[in-house]
Amino acid sequence: MSRPEMIFEGVTAHTGSYYAASANPSPERPPLKGDVEVDILVVGAGYSGLSTALHLAEKGHKVAIIEAARVGWGASGRNGGQIVNGLNASLQTIKKRYGADTANFVAGLVQEGGEIIRERVKTYDIQCDLKDGNVFTAYTGAHMRELEERLKLWQGYGINNQEMLDKEQLRKHVNSDVYAGGVIDHSGGHMHPLNLALGEAAAFEKLRGVIYEQTPAVHVDTEAAKPIVKTPDGSITCSTLVLCGNAYLGHVVPTLTARVMPVSTQVMATEPLGEARAAELIPTDVCVEDVRYILDYFRLSADKRMLFGGGTVYGGTDPHDIRAKLLPNMNKVFPQLKGVKIDYAWSGNFALSFSRVPQMGRIGNNTYFAHGYSGHGVTGSHTFGRILSEAIHGDRSRFDVFEKVPWYPFPGGRMFRVPYSAAGSWWYALRDKLGV
Structure with a gap:
């Protein structure tokens, strides 16, 4: 059997990120050898898979996870570490x-x-530098109007954790001259994303869950009475299969390949800035993202580095020089950081859906999937994991709502989805520059 193309291309060590360098101790789990049978199998040890598996283990189910690389190897261990409420698609768009x-x-x-993240951190004593506060920043008057409309919309649904900030009020949180104002979401926050994933994996194992690392799925049979997943050195037969590979599932399940597109985003970490200098930049230690189509996002790490991310590459490839790509943006927001040393720079993929709404569903009767968080996966994946666990446990009420939400293919199919999306992002980026 020929092995399908895998996006990670055989690289199974964690990327050279600040998160990997500052990760909590975690065991290297052995790969699967031989043929086994389990009750529930989850493919992927990122947030979606870990959330699903941990919820199921708490309900008393016997669950195993296979992970092609290491726990949190993909987007779950590389992202900006921001707890941002909502989906990529706005509530107004979803209503329309x-x-x-x-x-x-x-x-x-x-x-x-x-x-869910806060409950997990508290219940299992996960050390991941969890902090509260998320700020959305606006460059233009049009951006401010957009934020005001969003605030009123959310308040109309009974969500009252946010407040508008004018330019001077924003400076108390983000000491930069480039913004016109913003919104603070007190129920948002930030944390060390890889340590969160590692902590959730440890919690799952304490509940007798089993994780096989370095175990990619190379073939998935969803048509059998019991789904079968073949791996390089064995196979797993299960009563229920959950696919949580997201941007890194590759072409192993062709039914899902066309539904999402891998998109890379980049992050870099400065040298430690010291308490005083860091507090001058982000006085309230919140995380920040702007509201442009191709946005910047940034925050302080526990050891007071500036973690600055942004940019997208459709198709999931890495830029030639991440530092060169991100430095001008960081220096624009914080000119006082010009010349600061960059200790780490890395890239990683998230799965983009055409509608920007995450997808959840089934293939046949016994195979479930969730993917396509479109850059909002930290919170969405934890929620979807809970909903998947509810459905598998017998309560399909919330699962059925998402399963019925229609998904749309990328125009032009797999061949043209990258240039189409790139052209669209160019147009929206132009609108941001023009302030319309």
């Missing part, structure tokens, strides 16, 4: 496309992911 009932349903769970 799918109706008021779906919008009301989504509004009821947009803060759930952050609540």
Whole structure:
């Protein structure tokens, strides 16, 4: 059997990120050898897979996870570490496309992911530098109007954790001259994303869950009475299969390949800035992202580095020089950081859906999947993991709502989805520059 193309291309060590360099101790788990049978198998040890598996283990189910590389190897261990409430698609967009009932349903769970993360950290004593506060910044008057409309919309759904900030009020949180104002979401926050994943994996194992690392799925049979997943050195037969490979599932499950597109985003970490200098930049230690289509996002690490990210590459390839790509943006926001040493720079993929709404569903009767968080996966994946666990445990009420939400293919199919999306991002970036 020929092995399908895998996006990680055989690289199974953690990327050279600040997160990997500052990760909590974690065991190297052996790969699967031979043929085994389990009750529930989860493919992927990122947030979606870990959330699903941990919820199921708490309900008493016997669950195993296979991971192609290491726990948190993909987006879950590389992202900006920001707890941002909501989906990529706005509640207004969801209401317009799918109706008021779906919008009301989504509004009821947009803060759930952050609540799950905080509950996990508290219950299992996960050391991941969790802090509160998320600020959205605006460059233009048009951006401020957009934020005001969003604030009123969320308040209309009973979500009252946010408040507008004018230019001077914003400076108390983000000491930069480039912004016109913003919004603070007190229920948002930030943390060390890889340590969160490692902590959730340890919690799962304490509940007798099993994780096989260095074990990619090379073939998946969803048509059998019991799904079968073949790996390089064995196979797993299960009663229920959950696919959580997201941007790194590759072409192993062709049914899902066309549904999402891998997109890379980049992050860099400065040298430690010291308490005083860091407090001058972000006085309240919140995390920040702007509201442009291709946005910047940044925050301080526990040891007071500036973690600055942004940019996208459609198709999931890495830029030639990440530092050169991100430095001008960071220096624009914080000119006082010009000349600072950059200790780490890395890239990673997230899965983009055409509608910017995450997808959840089934293949046949016994195979479930969730993917396509479109850059909002930290919270969305934790929520979707809980909903998947509810469905597998017997309560399909929330799962059925998302399963019925229609998904749309990328125009031009797999061949043209990258240039189409790149052209679209260029247009929206131009609108941001023009302030319209």
